[in-house]
Structures are given as structure tokens and as C-alpha cells.
Amino acid sequence: MRIGFYICHCGINIANTVDIEEVMKFASQLDGVVVAKDYRYMCSDPGQDLIEEDIKSLNLTRVVVAACSPRMHESTFRAACEEAGLNPYLFQMANIREMVSWTTDDKEAGTEKAKRLVAAAIRRVVLHEPLEARRESVAQAVLVVGGGIAGIEASLRLADSGKKVYLVEREPSIGGHMAQLDKTFPTLDCSACILTPKMVEVGSHENIELLAYSEVKDVSGHVGDFRIKITKKPGYVNASKCVGCGVCTEKCPVKVPSEFDMGLGVRKAIYVPFPQAVPLLYTIDRDSCWYFQKGTCRICERFCDVGAVDFDQKEEIIEIQVGAIIVATGYDVFDASKITPLGYGHLDNVITSLEFERIINSSGPSGGEISLKDGTAPTSVAILHCVGSRDENWNRYCSRVCCMYSMKFAHLVRERIPEAKIYELYIDIRAAGKGYEEFYNRVLDEDVTFIRGRGAQVTRLATNSEEEGKLVVVCEDTLLGIPRRIPVDMVILSVGLEPQKDAAGVARMFKLSCSDEGFFLEKHPKLAPVATATPGLYLAGACQGPKDIPDVVAHASAAAAEAMAMLDRGYVVLEPEKAVISEETCSGCRICLDLCPFDAINFDEEQNIAVVEEVGCDGCGVCVSACPSSAIVLRGYTDEEILAEVEGVLA
Amino acid sequence: MENPKIAIVLGATCAGCDYSLLDLPPEVLLDVLGKVEIVYWPTATDFKLEDLKAVPDGEIALTLYEGAVNNEENEELARISRQKSQNLLAFGACSCFGGLPGLANVTTREGLFRQAYLDAPSNESNGVTPLRVSTVDGHELTIPDTFDTVRALHQVVPVDYYLPGCPPPLDLIGEALTALVTGDLPPKGHVFGSSKSLCDECDRRKESKSIHELHGIHELIPDEEKCLLEQGILCLGPATRGGCGYPCVKMNLRCWGCMGPTPESIDQGANMLSALASVLGLDRETDLTDEAIEVLMKQVKDPLGFFYRFTMPTSLLKRAVRRNQ
Ligand SMILES: Cc1cc2nc3c(=O)[nH]c(=O)nc-3n(C[C@H](O)[C@H](O)[C@H](O)COP(=O)(O)OP(=O)(O)OC[C@H]3O[C@@H](n4cnc5c(N)ncnc54)[C@H](O)[C@@H]3O)c2cc1C
Ligand code: SF4
Ligand code: SF4
Ligand code: SF4
Numbered sequence: 001m002r003i004g005f006y007i008c009h010c011g012i013n014i015a016n017t018v019d020i021e022e023v024m025k026f027a028s029q030l031d032g033v034v035v036a037k038d039y040r041y042m043c044s045d046p047g048q049d050l051i052e053e054d055i056k057s058l059n060l061t062r063v064v065v066a067a068c069s070p071r072m073h074e075s076t077f078r079a080a081c082e083e084a085g086l087n088p089y090l091f092q093m094a095n096i097r098e099m100v101s102w103t104t105d106d107k108e109a110g111t112e113k114a115k116r117l118v119a120a121a122i123r124r125v126v127l128h129e130p131l132e133a134r135r136e137s138v139a140q141a142v143l144v145v146g147g148g149i150a151g152i153e154a155s156l157r158l159a160d161s162g163k164k165v166y167l168v169e170r171e172p173s174i175g176g177h178m179a180q181l182d183k184t185f186p187t188l189d190c191s192a193c194i195l196t197p198k199m200v201e202v203g204s205h206e207n208i209e210l211l212a213y214s215e216v217k218d219v220s221g222h223v224g225d226f227r228i229k230i231t232k233k234p235g236y237v238n239a240s241k242c243v244g245c246g247v248c249t250e251k252c253p254v255k256v257p258s259e260f261d262m263g264l265g266v267r268k269a270i271y272v273p274f275p276q277a278v279p280l281l282y283t284i285d286r287d288s289c290w291y292f293q294k295g296t297c298r299i300c301e302r303f304c305d306v307g308a309v310d311f312d313q314k315e316e317i318i319e320i321q322v323g324a325i326i327v328a329t330g331y332d333v334f335d336a337s338k339i340t341p342l343g344y345g346h347l348d349n350v351i352t353s354l355e356f357e358r359i360i361n362s363s364g365p366s367g368g369e370i371s372l373k374d375g376t377a378p379t380s381v382a383i384l385h386c387v388g389s390r391d392e393n394w395n396r397y398c399s400r401v402c403c404m405y406s407m408k409f410a411h412l413v414r415e416r417i418p419e420a421k422i423y424e425l426y427i428d429i430r431a432a433g434k435g436y437e438e439f440y441n442r443v444l445d446e447d448v449t450f451i452r453g454r455g456a457q458v459t460r461l462a463t464n465s466e467e468e469g470k471l472v473v474v475c476e477d478t479l480l481g482i483p484r485r486i487p488v489d490m491v492i493l494s495v496g497l498e499p500q501k502d503a504a505g506v507a508r509m510f511k512l513s514c515s516d517e518g519f520f521l522e523k524h525p526k527l528a529p530v531a532t533a534t535p536g537l538y539l540a541g542a543c544q545g546p547k548d549i550p551d552v553v554a555h556a557s558a559a560a561a562e563a564m565a566m567l568d569r570g571y572v573v574l575e576p577e578k579a580v581i582s583e584e585t586c587s588g589c590r591i592c593l594d595l596c597p598f599d600a601i602n603f604d605e606e607q608n609i610a611v612v613e614e615v616g617c618d619g620c621g622v623c624v625s626a627c628p629s630s631a632i633v634l635r636g637y638t639d640e641e642i643l644a645e646v647e648g649v650l651a
Numbered sequence: 652m653e654n655p656k657i658a659i660v661l662g663a664t665c666a667g668c669d670y671s672l673l674d675l676p677p678e679v680l681l682d683v684l685g686k687v688e689i690v691y692w693p694t695a696t697d698f699k700l701e702d703l704k705a706v707p708d709g710e711i712a713l714t715l716y717e718g719a720v721n722n723e724e725n726e727e728l729a730r731i732s733r734q735k736s737q738n739l740l741a742f743g744a745c746s747c748f749g750g751l752p753g754l755a756n757v758t759t760r761e762g763l764f765r766q767a768y769l770d771a772p773s774n775e776s777n778g779v780t781p782l783r784v785s786t787v788d789g790h791e792l793t794i795p796d797t798f799d800t801v802r803a804l805h806q807v808v809p810v811d812y813y814l815p816g817c818p819p820p821l822d823l824i825g826e827a828l829t830a831l832v833t834g835d836l837p838p839k840g841h842v843f844g845s846s847k848s849l850c851d852e853c854d855r856r857k858e859s860k861s862i863h864e865l866h867g868i869h870e871l872i873p874d875e876e877k878c879l880l881e882q883g884i885l886c887l888g889p890a891t892r893g894g895c896g897y898p899c900v901k902m903n904l905r906c907w908g909c910m911g912p913t914p915e916s917i918d919q920g921a922n923m924l925s926a927l928a929s930v931l932g933l934d935r936e937t938d939l940t941d942e943a944i945e946v947l948m949k950q951v952k953d954p955l956g957f958f959y960r961f962t963m964p965t966s967l968l969k970r971a972v973r974r975n976q
Contacts, residue, residue, distance in 0.1 A: 504937060585915050587851035589889040591860045591926050594933055608851070626929035628890035628922045629848040630915035639917060 001032035001126055004060040005118070006051060008042035008067035010097055017101040017110040023066065026115045030122050034058055043073045048080040055084035062125045066094040066118050087130035089576065089636060094121040120648030127641045131576035136615065138224040138323040138570055140164060142563050145216055145510075148176020149549055150541025150556040151328035152198050157560035159207035163567060166320055167202065168230055169212045173277035174199055176330050180260065180354060182361040182368075184549060185408040186439035192363070196276045203278040211318065212279055219325070219509055220599050222616055223536025224572040228320050234313040235283035237270070241308035244280040246272075248300035248309065256288045258365070262355045265365030270300045270309075275363065284309075324563040327510055327520060328540040328556065329503070334388030334395065334495040342387065342493060343458040348373040349471060350458055350491045352387075353405060360412050370416050370490075378489035380421035381413050382473045384455035389496030390427060397517055399496035400546040403430045406494045407440060410448045422448045423486055425455045425475055433548065451486070452479045458491050497546040510537060511597055519545045530559040534618075535572070538562055577619040577636040579612045585631035586610055592623040592632065655712035655831060658691035658703060659742075660732045662725040663752045663801070664718025668743040669694040671818040679825045686832040687712075703731055711735045713831050715742040715814075719752045719964070720802045724795035733808040738836065740827065741804040744817040744909045747842075749964030751817070753801045756963050756970035757955060760799045799973075803965050813842040817909035817961060820895040844894030848913050849906050850878075852893045857881065861933040865950040868905060879905050885957060890916065890923035909961050918967045920958030927951070 005027040009015035020038050028036035035054055039047045042065055054060055063086065065077050070093045078088035096114040104110050142158050144151045147169030155165045167174070178184075179199075181191035202208055211230055218229040237248075254269035267273070269289040270282050290297035291311065301309040336344035336352050343350040349372050351359070362368035372378055383406045389399040403426065410422045429450075431440040444450070457474040463485065470487035477484045499518035500506070507514050511534050513521040520543050523531040530538045540556035541547065547555060566572070579600075581592075588608040592601050600616030601623060603609075612623070612632070624632045630639070659669070673680070689695070690711060691703040714736040720726050733739055744750040755763050764780040784793050804810050814827055823843040830836050845851065857878045866883045873879055879886040879900065887908035888900065895910050912919035932939055932947045939947075951957060959966055 508937065582915070584846055585913060587848035587889070587893065587913075588857070589848060589850035589860070590857045591889055591930055594859055594861050595929055622929070625925050628916075628926035629913040630917070630922060631913075643917075 001062060002034045002058065002060050003030075003032040003062040003064060003122060003125060004051065004054045004058065005030075005033050005036040005122065006042055006047075006063070006065045006067075007036070007038045007096075007118075008047070008065065009038065009040045010068060010101075011040065014067070014097050014101045017104060017107050018096055018114045019107060019111040022111055023096075023114050023118060027064075027066075027118050027122065030119060032062070032126060033122060034060070042067050043076050048076070048083075051077065051080050052084040055081065055086050060086065061090065062128065063091045064094060064118070064121045064125050065091070066096045066114065066121070068097040069095045069099075089131040090125070090128050092121045092125040092128065094118050116649045116651075119651055120645040123644040123648035123651075124641050127638070127644055128636070131635055133576050134574040134615075135571045136224050136574055138567055138572055139226075139321045140567055141166065141320070141322045142567070143168065143216075143226065143228055143320065143322045143325045144328060144540075145325065145506075146176070146328035146330055146541070146543065147171075147174030147202070147210075147212070148328060148330040148541060148552075149178040149195065149198075150330065150543070150552045151176070151326070152195075152202055153553050153556035154326050154328060154540045154560040154563075155202055155208050156198065156205070157557050158564060159205045161564055163207065163564060165205075165208045166228075166230075166322065167208055167210050168214050168216055169210070170215045171273065172213045172235065172271075172281070172283040173273050173279070174202060174210070174212060175274075175276075175278070177354075178549060179274065179276075180262075180361075181357050182364075183408060183412065185404040186433070186435040188408070188411070192276060199276065199278040203280075210279060212281070213283060214318075216509065217317070219511075220616065221321075222574075222598070222618070223534075223566070224323050225615070226322050226325055226536065228322060228325075230318040230320065232316040232318060234286075234315055235281065236286075236289075236309060236311055236313045237282045237284065238308045238310045238313070239279065239281050241306045242281055243306055243308075244272075244282070245305070246282070247303050247305070248282055251299050251303045253297070253299065254288050254290055256285070261358045261365045262352070264355060264358055282308075323567050324536045324538065325510065326538045326540050326556075326559045326563060327506070327512065327543055328559075329500055329506055329543045331497040331542040331546065332500050334399075334498050336387055336493045336495050338394070339387065341457040342384070342455065343471070343491070344493055347458060347460060347471060347491075349378070349489060350493065353402070353409070353492055353494045356409060356492050360409075360416070368416075370413065372489055377417055378420060379417075380423075380470075380488040381490045381492065382423040382425060382455070382471075382486055382488040383409055383492045383494060384473070385424065385426040385494050386454060387493040387495045388498070395496055395498065395517060397546070398430060400430070401548045402494040402496060403428075404433070404436060404439070404548065406492075407431075407443045407448075409492060410443050411446060414446045414448070421488070423473070423488065424448055424450045425453060425473065426450065427452070427454055433550070451475065451477050451484065453477045453484070455491075462487075497542060500543070503543070510534075512537065512539075515545075517545075519543065530555060530562055536563075536566065574615060575619060577634060578614050578617040579619065579621070579623055579632050579634050580614075581610050581612055581627075582631050582633070583607065583609055585629050586627075587629050587631070589628065591628060592626055595622050595626050597622060654686055654688045656690045656706070656710055657687045657831070658689070658706075658711050658714040658732065658736070659694070660691065660703070660714055660716045660728050661693060662716060662718030662728060662746065662804070663721035664743070664745055665751075666694055666717075667818045668715075668717040668746075671816075671821060671824060675821055675825060679828075683828045683832055687828075700728075700731075703728075703735065706735050708734050709737055711737065713738045713740060715740050716746050716804050717742040719745040719749050720798075720804060720807045721752050721755070722795040722797045726798075726807055727795075729804055729807045738811045738831075739804075739808065740812040740814055741810050742814050743819050744815050744911065744961040746804045747813045747815040747965075748911050748962040749801050749803045750909075750961050753803070753962070753964040754956065754959070755801050756968075758971060759973065760797050763797070800970050801964050806964065811839045812837070815842065815844060815892065815909065815911045816895055817907075819843075820898075822896060823894060842892070842914070844892045844910055846914050847893055849888035849891050849893040849895070849897055849900070849910070853878075853888055853897050853900055855879065855900065860930045862930060863932045863934070863947065865931075867952070868903075873903055875903055885927070885951065887919075887923055887957075887960075889926055890919050907960055911962055911965075919962045920966055920968075924954075924958050 082088040094117040141164035214232045221227040252268035255266045257263040258265045258267040260273040358364040388394040453475040467487040473486045538559040540559040541552040586609040714732045741747045768776040886905040888906035891908045892910040
């Protein structure tokens with residue numbers, strides 16, 4: 001055994017709290033070490049050259065570098081070993097920066113800990129075996145899950161570059177929340193006007209296979225070769241025949257509240273969610289259709305000239321293979337009825353922001369008319385910020401878009417009802433974005449009353465004649481330091497953005513992690529905002545955290561770019577650190593079978609043993625620690641290697 | 652040619668291993684007895700230590716040492732056995748891993764005496780604990796000193812073969828003795844038993860190990876066809892070397908683990924603990940709080956006695972940490 005040991009100063013990062021000389025002296029006396037050197041920056045070219053030259057001239061068989069975290073530079077040093085003809089897995093790194101020098105100012109203690117970590121790495125490296133990484137080709141297609149603006153943007157970017165895209169949307173139409181919005185801050189362009197062209201493009205793009213009214217049922221495989229099962233729900237209308245004339249909807253006798261209009265308008269049992277829907281394919285909602293519920297009707301079938309209605313349509317399972325996945329499942333809004341004092345759900349004319357978007361929309365249920373329950377126009381409106389956000393009881397985070405859309409609402413109300421009294425009840429105004437502060441100033445000039453204080457209660461109990469027949473918003477004006485009661489006709493609750501209700505389930509299926517709030521977790525909050533811990537799996541849009549449309553579009557484009565780069569490279573490197581089950585030792589107890597988060601363990605009934613599918617294995621080690629027979633070994637992390645490390649630390 | 656000599660030596664043992672020798676089917680027992688010469692077996696006839704000491708070094712073909720090493724006498728016997736024998740076999744769980752006596756390693760000699768002679772509600776020792784030297788009717792008597800730490804045989808002298816079990820399974824004893832008389836002993840270091848865990852031979856139906864409720868065997872009558880662990884009964888079979896023919900499991904009792912760890916395992920108890928922790932509450936794993944996990948794991952009564960019943964001295968734990976007074 002001929003071990004080369006190298007220690008890095010990392011400028012002064014390590015050298016200030018670790019006595020480099022002493023650690024070097026210590027290491028040079030350990031079993032097998034034939035050379036010990038230091039350098040200011042081991043990761044630099046001269047640093048790497050040091051290793052490469054020694055491997056060649058001293059015939060080193062193992063290399064240990066004591067420096068920063070292996071996450072930073074393990075691959076750098078492995079590459080240097082390989083360059084000099086040494087198998088890259090005969091290398092080990094001791095982290096004496098993040099784990100030592102950055103944790104203490106005490107040089108004596110730091111030096112002692114560094115020595116122990118070095119001893120651990122040196123004892124371990126002796127047991128290393130040469131390993132080989134594998135190269136696998138990448139399927140030239142991408143799955144995009146969710147057809148909001150994020151999914152739309154990512155799909156178009158990929159499709160335009162010539163990549164095959166499967167876009168799965170669970171609703172009958174793509175568009176997501178943006179399709180429900182009226183105007184968008186800060187420029188006030190009409191949401192539909194900028195979104196519809198993109199939706200149409202998705203629908204007609206030769207590289208995009210749009211799977212609406214569909215859901216991903218199963219995900220297996222790994223980066224470069226994901227196998228996906230998709231359930232296409234039956235809409236009972238034949239897509240190749242339907243011409244979108246809409247006569248079915250006209251004739252259908254069933255009326256139910258429209259989800260798209262937030263229950264403020266009605267739709268039929270056979271419907272498209274909104275006129276600009278893509279695909280423009282009528283869908284029968286089984287739960288409200290009389291034929292499915294009561295056994296008779298089929299009026300739509302009778303009136304459809306092209307014979308597109310097909311009551312026998314069945315659920316369809318589609319299996320596809322893709323190289324990368326972009327999850328763009330968006331957000332849900334906070335349920336305002338949870339905060340009972342705000343009156344939502346039991347007081348008339350208390351509405352949510354998303355309902356207001358539909359009300360103010362000229363193609364919405366009221367044709368854009370702002371009116372109260374009794375049909376009259378409100379003379380005063382209060383907009384309450386931060387409902388469910390920045391609140392210890394609900395969500396502690398800021399939803400980022402509510403201040404801006406609340407001020408957009410003030411502007412839109414002022415436009416429609418010039419004489420109305422408008423109040424904004426805010427905690428802080430968060431207008432950080434291009435043109436946002438300017439928009440805030442513009443609204444300030446539009447005779448809107450800004451009150452700094454969270455709306456605490458909405459009540460009908462009047463304490464004076466002015467409040468009679470009104471909704472009274474109770475709050476503390478924190479600038480004046482007094483409690484206030486503001487009588488108004490209409491209250492808009494600016495509800496925050498939350499993870500989708502089924503986010504945990506989606507996370508499980510795609511092997512995503514969630515942050516504390518439940519949004520999907522990116523690989524690094526600053527440096528890898530679209531990648532995830534699973535290679536080949538990317539995030540786009542509000543499913544990763546609250547965002548406004550410009551940020552969603554940028555985020556989605558970044559996800560598309562990462563997926564594209566991966567596809568274009570054409571291959572993925574599969575690390576050799578995988579679990580291997582010994583046939584001689586596995587007893588077929590089945591303990592490991594349900595544990596693998598990547599579904600990489602199968603059971604061979606004939607031999608009565610469990611088998612790891614190597615390409616699917618992520619090397620997480622879950623099964624290894626669970627196997628009661630110690631029949632599973634993770635290459636590069638054997639019991640012996642780990643024990644040697646522990647002994648090194650304790651020696 | 653002379654018949655090979657054998658000896659059967661008793662350390663810290665309950666002598667249950669002896670009884671399984673006698674339980675061997677008559678045809679096997681008589682056949683073997685006719686082909687060996689017994690030079691020492693105090694359980695069967697009146698052998699004295701002097702008889703064993705009198706045998707020239709290296710003359711005994713095979714010594715079966717049963718029991719752990721728990722006091723000076725055990726250790727002396729272990730050393731003499733080694734000296735006199737060509738082959739030394741650790742016979743039974745106590746000899747192989749420390750066995751039940753090994754659980755004494757949760758305390759010290761003093762703690763052990765205190766519990767056994769003073770604190771236990773059933774004792775009648777009138778406050779007296781064993782003394783190494785005592786005087787009775789003017790005669791000075793000594794007894795072997797008890798150790799602080801119980802050890803398995805191989806932790807005291809080099810061992811050639813292992814035959815685990817509590818008691819050792821008859822088939823395996825037959826296999827070992829036949830190997831001796833036919834002159835066909837396996838390579839040194841061999842452990843009589845299967846190379847796989849008990850689940851390999853157990854014919855119960857196995858489906859999914861995702862469980863959340865644990866039951867004692869006194870709490871329900873288990874389905875006789877279905878894996879016990881899958882019914883929430885803590886069967887140690889998955890972490891235990893097979894080869895015993897699973898008599899306990901056949902009787903609808905759980906495996907207690909007396910055959911010790913599987914070949915690749917360095918700690919039977921840790922293996923089973925880790926396996927159990929991996930599957931318990933698996934179906935709602937993502938929703939489990941730390942408290943909920945604790946409630947689940949608290950279902951294991953007497954964890955040490957369950958996971959380390961037979962293997963404490965040879966486990967990674969070995970013994971409780973001795974605090975410096
Ligand atoms: C009241 C209100 C007003 C707003 N006004 C503005 C504004 O003026 N300007 C601005 O920039 N931003 C505004 N926003 C924010 C804007 O809505 C979001 O930035 C944007 O819609 C997020 O897009 P997305 O694609 O990430 O998510 P979403 O729009 O939520 O789209 C997600 C899509 O994924 C689908 N989906 C979900 N789960 C699955 C699944 N499991 N399988 C398949 N499909 C699935 C959904 O059906 C949906 O179509 C506003 C938000 C609110 C609440
Ligand atoms: S847990 Fe171990 S012994 Fe049991 S089936 Fe899996 S690999 Fe085999
Ligand atoms: S180490 Fe085991 S549990 Fe983890 S991915 Fe590989 S096979 Fe699955
Ligand atoms: S756990 Fe016990 S009962 Fe289940 S298969 Fe294994 S030995 Fe048999």
C-alpha cells in the first residue's frame with residue numbers, strides 16, 4: 001500500500017485554525033503513507049499536478065486529500081487521480097474545512113479534530129476497491145407535469161429546440177391559475193391576451209404531445225431513462241371527431257358551479273372550462289352527468305352532428321420513456337374560511353382574491369361588473385393583505401404576490417367605480433420587482449387609503465349609524481397606534497399561496513423532498529434553484545415556492561435549459577456506488593422490498609432472493625442498513641470501510 | 652487404528668447442550684459412541700479435572716466446550732481444552748456468542764451480585780454475597796472468582812469450529828460428530844448451520860413487511876401459514892442464522908435468535924433493530940413525528956433481552972460502559 005497524503009490551506013480558510021505542519025507530520029507516520037505534502041490551494045492546477053506527479057513518480061496506490069467538503073471537490077481530485085492512471089475510487093477526502101476550521105476558532109482543538117478525520121480517511125482508503133462508473137444514453141424526450149404558465153413555458157422552450165415533450169395536465173385544459181386572472185401587475189396586460197397565444201402554440205406544436213385530463217400514475221427508472229405511466233381519464237368525447245362547436249353544452253340540461261369561475265358561475269355537465277381552453281375538447285363530468293348518475297339523458301349524444309360523444313370511453317394507460325422530468329404543478333390558495341373572524345363563507349360580500357379575479361374579468365360570470373350580493377355596486381371596498389401569510393398560526397412565509405395583486409385590485413376598482421372608497425390593509429408593502437415600486441406609487445396617487453395593520457376581524461355588528469348595514473373591518477392602525485373600525489360594502493381577502501393539497505403524494509411519486517412549508521425542495525437555494533436532489537428531475541414555477549409570473553417564466557426557462565443541456569450531452573454517468581445483494585446470503589425475508597425509495601429492488605421468486613436493479617439504484621443505502629442478514633453491500637461504503645473510519649476517528 | 656478421542660467440557664452453562672447430545676437419535680448416538688473414545692465428560696460419568704489435565708497435549712481430536720467464560724474456572728478449562736485438543740468446537744450459543752449469561756454484561760460483577768443475592772425479591776441469602784475465600788469449620792475454602800465481563804470462548808482462546816443454538820440443533824450435532832468420525836472435518840472457522848437467515852428455510856408465506864403493531868405471542872393466536880413478523884410478532888428469524896429447522900416457528904412461537912448472526916453480520920441485535928426500525932410504520936412514514944416513532948418503537952418490550960438475548964458479549968456493544976468512579 002502506497003498512500004499519498006495532501007493537505008490544503010484553502011488560503012487561510014483552513015490554515016488559520018488547523019496547524020498544517022502538525023497534521024502533515026502526523027499523517028506521514030500513519031501506516032502506508034509514503035508522502036505527505038501541503039499546498040495553498042490543492043484544487044488549483046498546480047495542486048492537482050502535485051498529486052498527478054506523485055502518483056506517477058512514487059507509484060502511489062491510494063490518495064487522500066484533506067481539504068473542503070467532498071461536495072465541492074471530490075470530483076476534481078478523482079479526476080486528477082484518473083488523469084494519472086489511478087482508479088478514481090482509490091481516493092478519499094477528509095473534510096477539514098466545513099467540518100473543522102469553519103466550526104471553531106480554537107486552533108488546538110481544530111488541529112486535533114483534523115488529525116482524527118485524516119486518520120479515518122487513511123484507514124478507510126486502504127480498503128477501497130477500484131470501481132467503474134457507467135455511461136448510459138439519454139432518452140430524447142421530456143415529461144412536463146402541470147400545464148400552468150410554468151409548464152407551458154418549459155414545454156415551448158424544449159419543443160422549440162426540437163425536443164419531444166409530453167405535457168401532462170390533470171384538468172381538461174391547460175392554463176393553470178394565470179388563465180383565471182384578469183389583468184397582471186405591474187403592466188396591467190390582460191392575462192388571457194398574453195397567455196392564450198402560448199396555449200394555442202402548445203396545442204399545435206409538432207413536438208408537444210399534450211395529455212390533458214390526465215395524471216401521472218407511476219414513475220420508475222432514473223435520469224436518462226425514466227419510465228412513466230400516465231392515466232388518461234375518460235372525457236367521453238372522441239378527440240379526433242369533436243370540432244368544438246359546443247352544441248352539446250348548449251343542450252345539456254345539467255347546471256353545476258364552475259370550478260374555473262370559483263363557483264361564482266355555472267357550467268354544464270358536458271363543458272369546456274373556459275372558451276379559450278386548449279385543447280378545445282368537450283368533456284363530460286361523470287359526477288354531474290345525468291346519464292352516469294341516473295341512467296338516462298344522452299341528450300348531448302343526440303345533438304352532436306359528428307357523433308363525437310362516446311359514453312363507452314374507458315380510462316387509458318399510456319406508457320412513455322423520457323430522459324428528464326420537469327415538475328410544474330403550481331400552487332393552491334389558502335382557504336380563507338379557516339380564519340373564522342374574517343367572515344369568509346358566512347358573511348355576504350366577503351370574497352377571496354381569486355374570486356375577485358373572476359368577478360372583475362369581462363369574460364367572467366358577471367361580465368366584469370363589480371356588484372354586491374344585492375346587485376348594487378359597492379361604494380367602499382377593503383382589501384386585506386397577508387390572509388394566511390406571514391402569520392404564525394397559518395403560514396409563516398410571505399406569499400410574494402399578494403401585495404402587488406392587492407394594489408392591482410385597488411387600481412381596477414378605481415377604474416370601474418371612480419368614486420369608491422378603497423382601503424388597503426397591509427403589514428408591509430412588498431413591491432420588489434421591476435416596475436413594482438412605480439406601480440405602488442401610481443396606486444398611492446389614485447386616492448387609495450393605505451392602512452398599516454393586519455385586518456383582524458370583519459363583522460356586521462354596528463356600533464354607530466355609519467356602520468349600519470356595512471361590513472366593519474376591525475384592525476390596529478400601527479402607524480397611528482390606534483384600533484380602527486372601517487365600514488365598507490365589500491371585503492377582498494388576499495389569500496396566500498400554498499402547496500397543492502396533494503403535494504406530499506406528488507413528492508412521493510417523483511421522489512422529491514419538500515421544504516418545511518410543503519413546497520418542493522430545490523437542490524440548492526441559491527446555486528441550483530431548478531434542479532432537485534434526484535438527477536434529471538427539475539422544478540418549474542410556483543410548486544417550488546410562491547412566485548409571480550415573470551419569475552415563474554424565468555424559472556421555467558431555466559428548468560427547460562437544464563433538461564435540454566442534459567439531453568444534448570446525450571449520456572449520463574451512473575456512479576458505481578450502488579447496492580449489491582449477495583445471492584449466497586440473501587434469505588428472501590423481503591424486509592428490503594418495500595423500502596427502496598427508487599423502487600430498484602425486485603424479488604426473484606425462482607431463486608427466492610431480492611435483486612437490486614443497478615441502474616435504478618441511487619445508492620441511498622436505505623436497504624443496506626435494513627437488511628437483517630447483512631446481505632446488501634453498498635459499493636464504496638462497506639461495513640469494513642465505515643468501521644475503519646470510525647476506528648480512525650477514535651484511535 | 653485408535654478411535655479419535657473426544658472431550659466435552661462445561662463452562663458457564665446450564666448443561667442443556669449436554670441434553671441435546673443425549674437427545675440424538677439412538678442410531679446416531681450409538682454409532683458415534685462406538686467410534687470415539689471419551690476422555691472427559693463430567694456430566695455423563697465421574698470425570699475430574701485431573702483426568703483432563705492428564706491427557707497429553709494435542710491428543711484430543713475434538714473438544715466440545717459448552718457455556719460462556721464467566722469465571723476463573725471457566726477460563727482455566729478453556730485454556731486446558733485448547734492445549735489438549737487438535738480441534739476445539741464452541742458448542743452452543745453461550746460458547747459461540749456469550750449466550751444468556753452474556754446479558755450480565757449490562758452490569759458489573761458487583762451489580763450482578765447485588766441483583767442476584769440482595770435485590771431480587773426471591774433470594775434468601777441474608778445479605779451475603781459470594782466470597783472468593785471463606786472459612787467453614789476451620790477449613791479455608793476458595794471458589795473461582797467471577798469476572799466483570801462475560802466472554803465467548805473465542806474471546807479467550809482460538810476456536811476452530813462453532814456450533815450455535817440454545818440448545819444446539821440435533822441435526823447439526825450429528826453432522827459435526829459424523830464429520831469427526833469419518834475424518835471429514837470442514838475447513839477451520841466453519842460454523843455449523845446455514846449460510847442464510849432462518850427466513851430462507853421457513854416455509855411461512857411472506858408478503859409485505861410493512862407493519863405498525865407489535866404483539867407478544869401471548870396476545871394472539873398467530874396464523875400458522877403467514878410470516879410471524881408480518882403479523883406483528885417479533886420473530887428474530889430474519890437476523891438469525893438458519894439451519895436449526897425452525898422448530899420454534901413450527902410451533903407457532905417466534906425465533907429467539909439462538910443461532911446468532913448470519914455470516915456477513917457483525918451484530919445480530921443491531922441488524923434486527925435496524926430492520927425493524929426500517930419497516931415499522933412504513934406505510935405512513937412521511938407523516939410520522941419523532942414522538943410517533945417513539946410510540947411505535949416503545950412497543951418493543953425489553954429491547955436488550957430481545958435484540959441481544961444471545962449475543963451481547965460478541966456484539967459491537969460487548970458490555971455496558973463502565974463509568975470511572
Ligand atoms: C389572486 C391572484 C392574483 C395574481 N395576480 C398576478 C399578477 O397579476 N401578476 C403576476 O405576475 N402573478 C400573479 N399571480 C401569481 C400567478 O398566479 C402565479 O405566478 C402563476 O400562476 C404560477 O404559475 P404555475 O404554472 O407555477 O402554477 P399554476 O398556475 O398553479 O399551474 C399549475 C398547473 O398544474 C396542474 N397540476 C397540478 N397538479 C398536477 C398534477 N399532479 N398532475 C398534472 N397537473 C397538475 C394544475 O391543474 C395547473 O394547471 C396571482 C396569484 C393570485 C392567487
Ligand atoms: S432484507 Fe436482505 S435478506 Fe431480506 S430479502 Fe432483502 S436482501 Fe434478502
Ligand atoms: S441503496 Fe437500496 S434502497 Fe437505496 S436506491 Fe439502492 S437499492 Fe434502493
Ligand atoms: S420472520 Fe420468522 S416467521 Fe417470518 S419468514 Fe422469517 S423466520 Fe419465518
